[in-house]
Amino acid sequence: MSRQSQTEIAVLGALSVEPMSGYAVRQAIAQTLGHFWSESFGQIYPTLGRLEAEGLVAPSGEGRTSGSTYRLTAKGRRRLRALLQEPIPSAPPRNGTLLRLFFGGLLGPAECRGIVQGSRDRAAKSLAHLGRIRVEVQAEVDAGDAGAAYRLITLSAGEHTARAQLAWAEETLAVLDALDALP
Amino acid sequence: MSRQSQTEIAVLGALSVEPMSGYAVRQAIAQTLGHFWSESFGQIYPTLGRLEAEGLVAPSGEGRTSGSTYRLTAKGRRRLRALLQEPIPSAPPRNGTLLRLFFGGLLGPAECRGIVQGSRDRAAKSLAHLGRIRVEVQAEVDAGDAGAAYRLITLSAGEHTARAQLAWAEETLAVLDALDALP
DNA sequence: ATGCGACCTATCTAGCAGATATGTTCGCCC
């Protein structure tokens, strides 16, 4: 039961906040879990169908258009809690930037600089973005939202990672300068 | 041509160091690229077959057993250099730890502590492991190995990431303690 | 001599991302 269930957690989790359509689930995941999770329609719709067949979610006739809206059932909420407790499948690494830099000797310092600068810029952008979200979530914490504290925790993880990436990129640009200058 | 080619880079890159069998390619990737890359046999063997058909790698009758050993051809080396220059596909996020903590309100602080401690322990272990590799690679740098400087760069990235994860975990454990104590 | 562990080559299943196709509904400008 360990394989799969990752998408299920995300979908059930999204619906645990409020009822919504498949489209809205995708939006919610991209916006609020965006910096550490993603789902595609190709996953969401089959998953919703399966979850409905199992009685974990149910249609809830609402929404702007003809689109069907789903809500979490009591059984679905129990299942979500159970899934959250399951062991965490190891995160697959796969960092394209590092793969290229590892063979950087074939490219030379100049080309590598470009790659590292791209990485630094993305980290800086991400850090700024997370900072903007932080003030929103902090406001929710101050307003007494119990779950907001946990959202702050995941936000903090993103910030730590982005700052680490930034620091590494600056350090690496200096190293590449030295490599370019010396030999 | 952007999709795929990620596995090709890793396989061609491994063979650029020295000729080896498919099994050894997997070993090499797991050992030296392990902290930011992975490949499975299910990917490696079909890829090797395709690369051979394209003339990018060629059998080089050697190796301990009946197993065929592959070497990089001149054409393959050119292809690798070209692939390294291609734009980097965005890294898929998917962090199972953060997915669970985001919905941590459903689990409670105690359960979350366990998840975060696991994350902290993995980071500490990783940091120690990377430190051991660092002394080896540093020795290669001192011995005048030109490519070793780039290996040091990717190593440093792993260390930055692991330290960030460690710092976040410590910070988060304190936050969870506070959540547990107050309400 | 056999049994263990390493080396080595596959193949299959299901998860998954991204692209694509198709249609609906809304707000708004002209």
Next chain:
DNA sequence: GGGCGAACATATCTGCTAGATAGGTCGCAT
């Protein structure tokens, strides 16, 4: 009021990918 574009919504297909599984060879130690 009619058309246009943006957001909304559902669905499917392709190919990459991880992990499991299964089979086979070889050297060596007990």
